[in-house]
Amino acid sequence: MRHGKSINHLGRTTSHRNAMLSNMAVSLIQYKRLTTTVAKAKALRQFVEPLLTKAKNDTTHSRRTVFATLQNKEAIKELFGDVAAKIGSRPGGYTRIIKLSQNRLGDNAEVCIIELVDYNETLLEAKNAGEAKTTTRRSRRGGKKAADATSATEVSSEAVAPNATVEVSAPEDTPTTTVQEGESREEAQQRDEEAAS
Numbered sequence: 001m002r003h004g005k006s007i008n009h010l011g012r013t014t015s016h017r018n019a020m021l022s023n024m025a026v027s028l029i030q031y032k033r034l035t036t037t038v039a040k041a042k043a044l045r046q047f048v049e050p051l052l053t054k055a056k057n058d059t060t061h062s063r064r065t066v067f068a069t070l071q072n073k074e075a076i077k078e079l080f081g082d083v084a085a086k087i088g089s090r091p092g093g094y095t096r097i098i099k100l101s102q103n104r105l106g107d108n109a110e111v112c113i114i115e116l117v118d119y120n121e122t123l124l125e126a127k128n129a130g131e132a133k134t135t136t137r138r139s140r141r142g143g144k145k146a147a148d149a150t151s152a153t154e155v156s157s158e159a160v161a162p163n164a165t166v167e168v169s170a171p172e173d174t175p176t177t178t179v180q181e182g183e184s185r186e187e188a189q190q191r192d193e194e195a196a197s
Contacts, residue, residue, distance in 0.1 A: 008043050021047040026075040029083060033115040041097050041114040052094045055084040086118040
């Protein structure tokens with residue numbers, strides 16, 4: 001039985017695990033995104049979220065508390081400067097874990113991406129586009145209120161204008177490029193442009 005075992009030891013001693021999570025937290029703060037195993041990502045989320053909450057309160061005490069955990073001055077500057085400004089209004093849930101489809105080749109471990117939520121520009125744009133679109137929900141049930149409403153509209157059908165409908169077109173497909181192994185994204189785009197022309 002696993003009663004009370006809330007910490008995943010990750011097959012490491014306490015000092016090794018703390019050092020690994022500290023280094024992963026520094027990398028997450030500096031690069032905003034990491035690719036790692038699902039188990040390490042879940043352990044890192046528990047490790048880094050309290051640090052991000054402490055960063056919202058920029059005091060000497062909170063800086064020293066976070067520095068005692070991370071031991072990296074550049075990460076502290078980034079965390080209390082740029083990152084804290086972006087996550088200031090968020091009440092928690094600063095990280096997102098996205099599972100990848102392919103497992104790791106060597107040991108078949110489940111691999112994922114852990115990222116800071118406020119730094120994924122594509123998902124933020126999609127969210128803003130979704131907020132811009134407003135829809136009204138209508139009930140399918142035809143209860144007593146619906147019957148009363150239809151009788152009232154039948155009486156004054158000449159005076160009321162018909163409901164306006166708004167058609168929203170789907171977004172245009174963006175061309176995708178296939179990046180070969182050992183090739184940068186810019187080289188792949190140039191190769192595709194040359195092939196198209």
